[in-house]
Amino acid sequence: MPRLALQIRAQLENVTDLRPADDNYTIMAKLKCTSCQEEHAKLVGFSKDDEVEMSKGRSTSNLVMHCQSLTHTPLPLSGMKQFCKKEISAKFEEPTAKAPLWRPYAPSAGATFETIAIVEARGLDFLSIDFSGTWKCRSTESDTKFDDVEFEEGEWTDYDEKGGVSVSIMEIESQWVRA
């Protein structure tokens, strides 16, 4: 099964170790079916604690759906998308001591893309994620922790009282690559 790595990139000012605040964070992602190549307009959400049964066999995944339009907006006939209805699924890779479920984003030099999670995907490619929900990070100038980081248009700013420095996360972006 293809393994897809969720990578993020951001400009970190005086903070590091950025990751979702909770292991059960819901990824809201855009996806494309690898059978019919259709991109799904609606974001789909899944988390480690979601257990959805697959139609065949007894296994479960964190996300199971059929490739079909989730919107009810009537489309002009010429623009009608041909969703293939195949079952597609995704599952977080089992974490190990060396590779935890969520790996803190702590780039050593500048804003580079780093992997923060690995998902096994069947029949789909993820394209991006929506930076919704709560994230956390810590100051590099003191022992201050920021446990309720929420992004507004890809940005977050605060002040580290102990360290006496402003802190921010700017231009946050995501990409998915084959792991």
Ligand SMILES: [Zn+2]
């Ligand atoms: Zn499809």
